[in-house]
Amino acid sequence: xxxxxxxxxAKAIFVGIVFAITLGIAAYSTYFERKIAAFMQDRIxxxxxxxxxxxxxxxxxxxxxxxxxFIPANSNKWLFIAGPCLSMLTALMTSAVVPFGDTVxxxxxxxxxxxxxxxxxxxxxxxxxxxGVYGILIGGWASNNKYSLLGAIxxxxxxxxxxxxxxxxxxxxxMLTGSLSxxxxxxxxxxxxxxxxxxxxxxxxxxxxxxxxxxxTPFDLPECxxxxxxxxxxxxxxxxxxxxLFAEYINMFISGAVMATLFFGGYDYPGYAFVAGQxxxxxxxxxxxxxxxxxxxxxxxxxxxxxxxxxxxxxxxLMGLGWTGLIPLAMFNVVVTGFGILIGQPxxxxxxxxxxxxxxxxxxDAIFRKKKLA
Amino acid sequence: xxxxxxxxxxxxxxxxSALMVVLAKNPIHSVLYLVFTFFCISGHYVxxxxxxxxxVNIIVYAGAIMVLFLFVIMMLDLRxxxxxxxxxxxxxxxxxVSGVLLVIFIAAFxxxxxxxxxxxAVGFSSQTGMVENLGKILYSEYLLPFELVSILFFVAMVGAxxxxxxEAGERNF
Amino acid sequence: MKLSTKTKVIEQGEMTLAxxxxxxxxxxxxxxxxxxxxxxxxxxxxxxQTRYLGPIYRGQxxxxxxxxxxxxxxxxxLCAVACPAEAISMVAEERKKGExxxxxxxxxxxxxxxxxxxxxxxxxxxxxxxxxxIFLRHDTMxxxxxxxxxVIYGKDKLVEKMDQRYLRDGWK
Numbered sequence: 002x003x004x005x006x007x008x009x010x011a012k013a014i015f016v017g018i019v020f021a022i023t024l025g026i027a028a029y030s031t032y033f034e035r036k037i038a039a040f041m042q043d044r045i046x047x048x049x050x051x052x053x054x055x056x057x058x059x060x061x062x063x064x065x066x067x068x069x070x071f072i073p074a075n076s077n078k079w080l081f082i083a084g085p086c087l088s089m090l091t092a093l094m095t096s097a098v099v100p101f102g103d104t105v106x107x108x109x110x111x112x113x114x115x116x117x118x119x120x121x122x123x124x125x126x127x128x129x130x131x132x133g134v135y136g137i138l139i140g141g142w143a144s145n146n147k148y149s150l151l152g153a154i155x156x157x158x159x160x161x162x163x164x165x166x167x168x169x170x171x172x173x174x175x176m177l178t179g180s181l182s183x184x185x186x187x188x189x190x191x192x193x194x195x196x197x198x199x200x201x202x203x204x205x206x207x208x209x210x211x212x213x214x215x216x217x218t219p220f221d222l223p224e225c226x227x228x229x230x231x232x233x234x235x236x237x238x239x240x241x242x243x244x245x246l247f248a249e250y251i252n253m254f255i256s257g258a259v260m261a262t263l264f265f266g267g268y269d270y271p272g273y274a275f276v277a278g279q280x281x282x283x284x285x286x287x288x289x290x291x292x293x294x295x296x297x298x299x300x301x302x303x304x305x306x307x308x309x310x311x312x313x314x315x316x317x318x319l320m321g322l323g324w325t326g327l328i329p330l331a332m333f334n335v336v337v338t339g340f341g342i343l344i345g346q347p348x349x350x351x352x353x354x355x356x357x358x359x360x361x362x363x364x365x366d367a368i369f370r371k372k373k374l375a
Numbered sequence: 376x377x378x379x380x381x382x383x384x385x386x387x388x389x390x391x392s393a394l395m396v397v398l399a400k401n402p403i404h405s406v407l408y409l410v411f412t413f414f415c416i417s418g419h420y421v422x423x424x425x426x427x428x429x430x431v432n433i434i435v436y437a438g439a440i441m442v443l444f445l446f447v448i449m450m451l452d453l454r455x456x457x458x459x460x461x462x463x464x465x466x467x468x469x470x471x472v473s474g475v476l477l478v479i480f481i482a483a484f485x486x487x488x489x490x491x492x493x494x495x496a497v498g499f500s501s502q503t504g505m506v507e508n509l510g511k512i513l514y515s516e517y518l519l520p521f522e523l524v525s526i527l528f529f530v531a532m533v534g535a536x537x538x539x540x541x542e543a544g545e546r547n548f
Numbered sequence: 549m550k551l552s553t554k555t556k557v558i559e560q561g562e563m564t565l566a567x568x569x570x571x572x573x574x575x576x577x578x579x580x581x582x583x584x585x586x587x588x589x590x591x592x593x594x595x596x597q598t599r600y601l602g603p604i605y606r607g608q609x610x611x612x613x614x615x616x617x618x619x620x621x622x623x624x625x626l627c628a629v630a631c632p633a634e635a636i637s638m639v640a641e642e643r644k645k646g647e648x649x650x651x652x653x654x655x656x657x658x659x660x661x662x663x664x665x666x667x668x669x670x671x672x673x674x675x676x677x678x679x680x681x682i683f684l685r686h687d688t689m690x691x692x693x694x695x696x697x698x699v700i701y702g703k704d705k706l707v708e709k710m711d712q713r714y715l716r717d718g719w720k
Contacts, residue, residue, distance in 0.1 A: 142449050
């Protein structure tokens, strides 16, 4: 019983730390988003609050809290409040199953650097992500504003469409691993056997889908300013708006962590054996946690990089890409992976899949497309 | 704390939210209560150690189907569908149908007289609800029903595609 | 109707496979943004850093003194006449005995005021001045003001200080 309490306390502290890290990273993502945008546009970016502007998130938070908290007269008050709360809640719940590190021993207590290791880990992520749309949908409807409603409806249909392709790209990973547990998925990728080598196509699909699920550019149609004013958060102000924006950044970080877990070996890093031999497994595990967060931050950078490069899709292009592009591609990926497992060469099959796909498309192009009229 | 208290609490919550689905005046509230009911049912699955069912219940019902429900209801003009606008005949039909359904349920439970399962029951395994066991059973013992269901879905999908397809000469806008 | 002889009809055929997949174009675009990410910013931290605006930038007015430190302005009023915004006003005064080191000409401006709210910084006063007395400095701008009382600049603000003389590029 004593041991259970110790482990429980350790886990509780760990979960608290993960929360703090997630929120801190989300806060600083806002700063880095603006900085990266500035650098990509040959500007300097925010630099007034503190040296290099590193206190900018603090200033933003103060601004958010000080602004008038407005609730429209004809809105549905409770649902209006529930919307951003739900968004934030679902964004924070996802990190529960992400394995941040291996087993560590701190002060005589041995525990995993993971919130909960359930044997349905990846389904949990998937379930919570699919619930994330409720926050937007409820908030958009409760605002009693046609633009908000249109934004919410766009968000709902977009999330449902891209969840399918996302799920199918995960299925290929599950076929290779044979388990739904995120911990097991990471453990099979240790020592450099990262899934990206076997699943280049699957990773591409997952990446595009996570852009869509996070409502990031080029898939940020729910908050498309030119058409919908502010989309689902048109009527929101003060910290309620802050919660929506914050949830987006948390989602970005978490989806980066999930991508690192599924495709980039999770907490695996080159030189793990060396660090473990020199300083013990606990230090190695904490370095691994750093490696995972580093990988996740790299993905956050990619999210921002893409945002400041690509323009927004049109709505029919978005749906076309999801239903006629990514879902067939994900099915093709599942077939290729199955074939790879059958012949026992998953890496070869992964590469061959990409080659066959491109060759097939070219062949299809050469044979069936009408020649350009001279 | 005894785990059965959690069960009582969860069951109470389930019944309450299910009642609210029927009693809520606003259809949107009804849908949200229904989502909450699905969550409570997922909680029951966790208590039964069926984590896979819990996750799938959340993904499919709470995450996808209910979003579509909400979607459709938001598109409707709610002012036209006030409860008072229904004719007495519709109300009477509703009462009869639900009353008959209630009688059927009570009769079924009464006839079968199901024993409450206990942990010591013969053949009970706490691992039944795990993904691996579920998959094995699904693909061996229940292979035919499983495949039939997938054919059913396939047919439905083909039908949907056929309905959605633009016919020659038809203009949508 | 042809508006120009230089029009060129561009035949846009169907997109090729690489163009339809978008991915090569996306990678190209991301390479461009990454290049800019590492390149030097073209903007500066303005109030702390300033740019050289050129030798003939028209900033704040200054009433020059000559080499001996005597004011050059003789209050002829040509600047006020030239001013399109009617921002300049002055009161003339005759030079007394013993003030030769203060004022170069026999007549000087006792009061010389420029209304900075009116001034459009066109530089016509500078061109009209026969005595090379008024200039628009190239290195200093009129600072931000908070009340209308600060707007009218008198001689205390306009006359050149002897310890920090104004020199324009190209002057000796």
